[in-house]
Structure formats: structure tokens, C-alpha cells
Amino acid sequence: MENELTSEEIHRKVRALMPEVLDDLRCLVKYPSVAFPGYPHEPVNAMADATVAVLKRYGLQDVRLLNIPGGFPAVYGEIPPPPGAPTVLLYAHYDVQPAQREDGWETDPWTPFEKEGRVYGRGIADDKSGIMITAASFRIFEGKPPVGVKVLIEGEEETTGHLEEFVIAHPEFFQSDMVIVVDNGNLQVGDPGLITTLRGEVSCIVGVHSLDHAVHSGSFGGAAPDALVALFRMLASLHDTRGDVAIKGLRSYTPVNMEYPEEIYRQSAGLLKGVEFMGTGPLSSRLWSKPSLTVIGIDAPTINAASNILIPQASAKISMRISPDADADRELHLLMDHLRAVAPWNVHVEVRKVSDNPGFICPTDGPGFAAACSALETAFEKPARKMGAGGSIPVLRVLHDAVPHAEFILWGAQDSSCSRIHGTNESVDIRELERVIVAQSLFYQLVRKGDENAHLKKTGPFSP
Numbered sequence: 001m002e003n004e005l006t007s008e009e010i011h012r013k014v015r016a017l018m019p020e021v022l023d024d025l026r027c028l029v030k031y032p033s034v035a036f037p038g039y040p041h042e043p044v045n046a047m048a049d050a051t052v053a054v055l056k057r058y059g060l061q062d063v064r065l066l067n068i069p070g071g072f073p074a075v076y077g078e079i080p081p082p083p084g085a086p087t088v089l090l091y092a093h094y095d096v097q098p099a100q101r102e103d104g105w106e107t108d109p110w111t112p113f114e115k116e117g118r119v120y121g122r123g124i125a126d127d128k129s130g131i132m133i134t135a136a137s138f139r140i141f142e143g144k145p146p147v148g149v150k151v152l153i154e155g156e157e158e159t160t161g162h163l164e165e166f167v168i169a170h171p172e173f174f175q176s177d178m179v180i181v182v183d184n185g186n187l188q189v190g191d192p193g194l195i196t197t198l199r200g201e202v203s204c205i206v207g208v209h210s211l212d213h214a215v216h217s218g219s220f221g222g223a224a225p226d227a228l229v230a231l232f233r234m235l236a237s238l239h240d241t242r243g244d245v246a247i248k249g250l251r252s253y254t255p256v257n258m259e260y261p262e263e264i265y266r267q268s269a270g271l272l273k274g275v276e277f278m279g280t281g282p283l284s285s286r287l288w289s290k291p292s293l294t295v296i297g298i299d300a301p302t303i304n305a306a307s308n309i310l311i312p313q314a315s316a317k318i319s320m321r322i323s324p325d326a327d328a329d330r331e332l333h334l335l336m337d338h339l340r341a342v343a344p345w346n347v348h349v350e351v352r353k354v355s356d357n358p359g360f361i362c363p364t365d366g367p368g369f370a371a372a373c374s375a376l377e378t379a380f381e382k383p384a385r386k387m388g389a390g391g392s393i394p395v396l397r398v399l400h401d402a403v404p405h406a407e408f409i410l411w412g413a414q415d416s417s418c419s420r421i422h423g424t425n426e427s428v429d430i431r432e433l434e435r436v437i438v439a440q441s442l443f444y445q446l447v448r449k450g451d452e453n454a455h456l457k458k459t460g461p462f463s464p
């Protein structure tokens with residue numbers, strides 16, 4: 001292969017590029033690109049334009065906005081492959097979760113700041129770091145990576161999106177040999193892992209009616225069922241006494257054979273002292289392969305508005321994470337049927353579907369996975385392990401249908417221990433970001449060379 005870089009050269013180039021990468025990342029964080037309904041569109045569109053500009057500056061000349069009907073545009077770009085080289089599709093997203101200082105942020109979420117080797121700000125890890133990893137990997141090769149690339153950076157990953165219909169209608173945009181989803185990360189900084197499974201997610205709203213109007217709880221309480229009490233009994237039936245999901249027939253996937261250190265989980269979850277874990281089985285299987293269920297909202301009178309009445313109606317929104325290999329529609333119907341079946345006192349129950357997103361399983365026996373393991377090992381100076389992830393990325397399933405032969409690599413600089421994606425004080429570790437840029441650059445060379453020599457020639461150990 002022409003102009004091949006040694007791993008040491010890649011390390012050195014990435015290190016030299018980091019100040020510019022961090023400057024650009026900080027600029028991107030200043031756009032509150034929340035694509036949720038009800039939020040202003042202007043910053044989301046401005047962020048899309050800024051993403052195009054950054055990618056162009058780092059070497060992706062052919063980049064533009066794709067109109068996604070009904071939604072925010074996606075950023076799309078291409079570098080054609082050198083003769084005989086494979087094409088890698090790179091996925092990230094530029095929209096972010098909402099954030100307000102009052103939620104508990106130490107500083108303004110849209111004004112990035114650096115502390116002890118980490119940079120803080122909403123979206124800095126999820127997933128604006130993914131944009132910068134992608135951009136930086138092009139600069140390492142002066143805009144001419146050893147593989148062909150297609151870049152897809154969507155603007156509606158965090159909300160109800162419209163990209164899936166676009167992918168189904170235009171699969172030609174996404175034809176590639178491998179897909180890298182740069183929207184993930186390691187359990188902890190410096191400890192590389194490759195995600196091989198993602199759980200799916202289904203949700204529904206259950207409403208309970210028991211009376212046609214509110215009545216005095218002194219005059220009527222004791223015989224007429226209160227809708228809120230009935231709802232709570234139904235919700236309580238969703239877990240058994242050990243904390244496992246108690247809905248019959250749900251699937252559980254074979255767990256990823258990895259020990260998830262309890263201390264990391266406790267610390268990153270912010271679990272209070274003395275609070276016990278719920279559920280049974282290894283932590284990794286509880287988080288990655290078994291179903292889990294949460295009540296994410298309840299509509300009922302607030303305490304301030306409470307009066308001594310029997311409440312005639314109440315509702316709850318329930319979200320369930322499902323096994324990576326489960327049929328989302330089937331699991332959702334098991335949940336909905338369970339709710340109908342457990343309603344006490346014949347109260348009236350209405351259950352409405354909200355979402356049914358399937359999980360995802362990445363094959364691990366192809367040359368892409370081998371190259372990704374090797375690239376991580378060189379970048380982190382530590383072998384990579386296989387792990388699962390509890391969250392879901394809905395567009396993966398349609399991308400997989402569009403390019404069924406492509407291997408999927410899921411990685412990124414979002415560490416589970418400290419990044420707090422979707423939470424307050426979101427951050428990214430600067431060294432971790434650097435190592436993932438190194439890994440992604442190495443990956444291009446490794447897949448280009450194929451598996452006959454999947455280990456880069458080394459000129460000597462890189463000293464950090």
C-alpha cells in the first residue's frame with residue numbers, strides 16, 4: 001500500500017492535531033442542537049452547517065446536506081475508494097439531548113470548559129466527539145484515506161427521526177463494505193472494548209379509568225377503586241420480588257462473556273450508599289442481554305393539587321429495554337397484554353403503543369472486527385474486549401437491511417464511567433478522544449491491507 005503510515009506516525013500526527021480538534025469540538029458544543037419538538041430549529045440547522053464546514057476543513061471535500069423529508073437534514077459526504085480498496089460508512093449524529101443549567105449542571109451546558117483532562121458540555125461526548133473523530137481521521141491522511149469513505153451524520157438520533165424512511169427509500173447512498181458507528185465508547189477510559197450487541201427498546205402508555213368523575217374519598221372511599229391505586233398495583237406486577245422483569249415469555253439473549261465491574265457501575269450510575277442492585281444474574285447480562293423495565297412518567301394530580309378524592313383516571317408511560325435478538329413488536333405486545341391482564345377490580349384499561357425499536361447484534365467473525373480489535377489494541381496498548389450496550393440506535397437496523405453484507409463496528413470516546421451522556425455535566429476525556437482517533441485511522445489502513453497482515457509494522461513503542 002502506497003504512503004502507508006506506521007502506527008507511531010499516526011500517533012504523532014494525531015497528538016499534533018489534538019489542539020485543533022479540541023478547539024473545533026468546543027465550537028460545535030456551543031450550538032444547542034436539540035431536535036426535540038418544541039425547541040428552536042435555528043441552532044439545529046446551524047449545527048448541520050457547522051458540521052459540513054468542519055468536515056470540509058479536515059479533508060472531506062464532497063460533503064453536503066441531505067434533505068430528510070419531515071425532519072432535519074443529514075450531513076452526507078463521500079471520498080471514493082482507491083482502486084481495490086473497500087468503502088467504510090461512518091455514522092455519527094449532530095443533534096443532542098436537551099440541557100439546562102438548572103438540571104444540576106455545574107456551569108452552562110453550552111459553554112464548554114476543561115477540567116482535569118476532560119472537556120464538559122452538552123453533546124461533547126454524545127455525539128459531537130464522533131463528528132470530530134471522523135473529521136480528524138481524514139486529516140491524518142491529508143483527505144486521502146486508504147479506503148473509500150461515506151459519511152452519514154444525522155440530526156435526529158435523540159428524537160423521533162425520519163432517517164429510517166430515507167435509508168429504506170435510498171439504499172444506494174449507504175452501500176459500503178463496513179460501517180463504523182462512532183457513537184459509543186468504553187466502560188472506562190483507557191480500557192478498550194468493542195460493542196457487539198445493543199438492546200432494543202419498546203414503550204407504551206397505559207391509562208386506567210374507574211369512575212366517571214372524582215368523588216369525596218370520605219363518602220366513597222373503601223369500595224370504589226381509585227384509578228391511581230389500581231395503576232400502581234398493575235405497575236408493581238411488572239417486576240418480581242427480586243427485581244427481575246416478571247412478564248412471561250420475554251426473550252433473554254446469551255450474555256456477553258464479560259465481567260462488568262460493580263464499582264464502575266455504582267459510581268457511574270450515582271447509586272446511593274447502601275442501595276442494592278435489583279434483578280439477578282451477572283451484571284453484564286442484566287444490563288445488556290436481559291429485559292429491563294422502567295416507568296418513565298405518570299400523569300396524576302400533583303401533591304400541591306391533591307385533595308381528598310378518589311382519583312377517576314391515571315396513566316403511566318412504560319419503557320422496556322429488550323434482548324438484542326428479540327422481535328420488538330412481540331415483546332411490546334407481551335408487555336401490553338400483561339398490563340391488561342393484571343388490572344384489578346375490572347377497572348377500564350387502555351394501552352397504547354409508543355415505540356418498538358429492535359436491538360442489534362454485530363457479527364464478530366469478519367475481517368472488519370479483527371481489524372477493529374487490532375486497531376484498538378495498538379491505540380490503547382491493551383487488548384480490546386467484547387461487550388454489550390444497553391441503549392439502542394434505531395437506524396442501525398435499517399442500515400443493516402440496506403447493506404446486509406457489511407460488518408458493523410461500534411466504538412467512540414464516550415466512556416460509561418464518567419461521560420454521563422444524556423445526564424448533567426456531560427464530558428469527554430481528551431486522551432480517550434485522541435486514542436479513538438488513532439484507532440480509527442489505523443483501522444482504515446488495516447482493512448485496506450486485509451487480514452493477511454493485520455498487524456501494522458511498528459517502528460518501536462510509542463511513548464505517551
Ligand SMILES: [Zn+2]
Pocket residue numbers: 093126127157183
Ligand atoms: Zn448518541
